[in-house]
């Protein structure tokens with residue numbers, strides 16, 4: 001199932017959308033990651049970041065600036081030669097407990113992931129097991145993390161999830177090869193959504209898909225966020241798309257955040273030269289081809 005494509009979010013998001021709170025869900029301070037190769041690469045350098053509960057924070061910046069390293073790093077998903085060399089990452093659970101993510105042991109981390117924070121990455125749709133049905137794979141998340149759930153409850157939850165992401169419950173018994181790429185990516189979003197996490201990290205979640213399917217999925221993420229109130233860190237090279245979907249945007253350059261502001265402020269009066277250069281590299285944002293400007297808020 002697909003949503004109507006006409007209802008695109010064609011302007012940068014306004015400041016202070018109602019579902020965004022002033023409370024942090026994640027606080028990152030002086031966070032650094034080095035790839036211990038020769039010579040060492042300082043991929044993330046003394047980064048500090050506040051992620052608000054309910055917001056979509058876009059991470060922008062050219063290839064190699066450290067976006068993925070940051071996103072994986074804060075969830076402790078990095079592997080050697082990556083080394084976290086400094087900083088703190090604190091998750092503020094809605095129960096009121098603060099969790100120091102850098103101090104969690106492996107078992108606690110396993111429980112934390114999917115449950116409190118989940119991840120959708122670019123090739124996620126190819127991570128589905130080809131010999132298991134969609135329903136079985138979705139059900140596995142509940143079996144692992146909610147072992148006391150009955151089978152009937154699991155099936156009910158999985159069916160509901162497939163409805164929510166627009167795949168439809170009639171696909172429960174389908175196998176991955178029977179679904180399009182867009183549908184498979186929606187299944188991964190359903191999986192990430194399954195345990196109602198408070199944070200979803202999305203690293204180029206729609207890049208491999210065609211433009212229309214991308215837009216439909218992005219609209220849906222935006223709507224789901226409004227419905228469920230989770231926060232999103234959204235990574236993509238596509239700055240026009242980030243301007244549409246994000247509440248705030250952090251612009252990264254060489255492992256540091258050079259500018260962080262509302263999407264609207266970034267679009268209308270970016271203060272850092274690098275941000276302006278980045279905006280300038282998208283003809284749709286600046287020039288005569290400006291479908292974006294014509295349907296949007298007009299030139300700054």
Ligand SMILES: Nc1ncnc2c1ncn2[C@@H]1O[C@H](COP(=O)(O)OP(=O)(O)OP(=O)(O)O)[C@@H](O)[C@H]1O
Pocket residue numbers: 035037041042043061062063064065066067068069070080081082237
């Ligand atoms: N395994 C690795 N070993 C050494 N250096 C690495 C490794 N992985 C990433 N890097 C380096 O770390 C820096 C940040 O890379 P990262 O992938 O985080 O950037 P990015 O902004 O996500 O880029 P892209 O948008 O292309 O994915 C780059 O200089 C990259 O070359």
